[in-house]
Amino acid sequence: MPKLVDHEARRRELAQAVWRVVQRDGVERASVRAVAAESGWSAGALRHYFPTQDALLHFAMDLAAEKFTERARALDEHGVPPQEHSAPWRVRRLLTTLLPLDADSKVSAEVWMAFVTRARVDPVLRAAGRKGDELIAEWLLDRLRDAAEEGILRTGADPVREALRLLALTDGLALHGLITPEAMPPELMVQLLEDHLREVFPGRDLST
Amino acid sequence: MPKLVDHEARRRELAQAVWRVVQRDGVERASVRAVAAESGWSAGALRHYFPTQDALLHFAMDLAAEKFTERARALDEHGVPPQEHSAPWRVRRLLTTLLPLDADSKVSAEVWMAFVTRARVDPVLRAAGRKGDELIAEWLLDRLRDAAEEGILRTGADPVREALRLLALTDGLALHGLITPEAMPPELMVQLLEDHLREVFPGRDLST
Incomplete structure (x- = not known):
């Protein structure tokens, strides 16, 4: 054989x-x-x-992307898939998936930070990184547009600007959680993100 | 002689x-x-x-801090010093000073990003970087507490959480402005920060 x-x-x-x-x-x-x-x-x-060393970083980045997708698509604690939940729940799930809250997501965040740092001087890495960012940004914008149509987005809010601000906030929280974990522990990252989401979706329950 | x-x-x-x-x-x-x-x-x-190469980075970081302080303390276009302005104006001035909006502040942001990346594996650099971050965080918290006493902070807002969220948002915007300037140009960074400040200080004019 x-x-x-x-x-x-x-x-x-x-x-x-x-x-x-x-x-x-x-x-x-x-x-x-x-x-x-x-x-x-x-x-x-x-x-x-x-x-090369960059190929190793690229491989690690692909792994981080796979693990991110896995966590983002995981069923909730009752076995219900994310897409059967409300837009606020889904946005909360996706964005917390980007935060360094546990061992695995800390590695993901660290790989992401190394990747974006290196990508500034490497066009091939940059193109690969952009692809993932754009997919997340588009997904988020779709959810906020759905929410606007349903009338659950804050009155007068522009979905495009809300999406960009939410992503900047999430990446900023992830950065602080990674660099100064003693000042920005996991519970605080989640709390600050939820403070913000309650303003984006006023009066909505983020937990269902 | x-x-x-x-x-x-x-x-x-x-x-x-x-x-x-x-x-x-x-x-x-x-x-x-x-x-x-x-x-x-x-x-x-x-x-x-x-x-060493790290000493060069350290020197550049000190320069960035000096230039930041200079910009933050600069008189406004009518020759009025920042401390004679309202809390919202001062917060807006300080946070925009952290964004990569022009040639000088782009260099500052780039040095800052290199510094925090390196600081993750270097305790001496980390201690130096923390000092600056803490000063900014304390200053911001003082302004938000002043605003709460004056009754111009959003009702029910906690100054500590608002300050941390604002800093995370600002650093996230700076990160996006640095990594993907084509998707996050200077005007957009400022617009998204102002969107946020208008919610922190409802009904307040940020320009006086």
Whole structure:
């Protein structure tokens, strides 16, 4: 029988090693060598996946995007899918998914910050990062437009400007939560985001 | 007569060279060698000021803080000092001073972003950066408490939470303005900040 290599399984195995290395050492120190030590693979085998340090960062960014999508689409605690909830609930779910609230989302936020920093001087990385940002911005704008049509958006609010402000606020909270976690712990990030959402959707319950 | 060296003048001369290099090449590529070429100083003379690359970043951060303070304290277009204005005007002035709206404030924002990224793995840089952040946060909180006493803060608003949200929003806007200036141009940053300030200080004129 021919020897079959399950590429998807190998990729998943590697992904977990990359994630553990970033979580333990920080993305700045996540080298091909560290991933080799963590995964038990040879540096040579890893070169196939990561010819450069940027390729490793790119791989980590793809993982962060996958984990983000997984968390954003997860069923609620009663097994109900997000799209059966109200616009305010869905917006709250999506934006809290961007915050560094637990171990996994902290790694995601750290990878994102390293990525945007590097992307400023690297057009290829920048194009890849923009794609994800634009998808999130469009999704959010659709929800706010739905809310405006339903009459649950604050009177006189412009969905485009509300969406941009919400994303800037969320990224600012994530930045503070990442840089000064002692001054901006997870509960405070969520509280400040909810303060804002209650003004965007006056009198609406964010929890259903 | 003994040979006197005007250290302050030399420092200013050097500061201008550092600023031009960051503006032209980005902070990532602002090396001691590039500053030497720009200033006409020898690399050896520069080692006195910048023994390491981090010392160069530290110097640039001090410059950014000086320029920020200068802009924040500048008289208005009628020659009136900021402290004779209303709390809403002063808050608007301070926060727009943090945004990358022109060449100088773009360099400041870029240096700040490089600094906070590096500070995550460097306790000395982190302590220096925290100091500035804390001063701004305290100043803002004082203005919001004044506004609450005057009865011009939105009814029921908590000055502490409003201050933290405003700073997160401002840093998020600055981040977007820096990373994706085509999607977040200066006018839009200011507009979104003003949208927010009009909700913090309902019915107040931000321009006087």
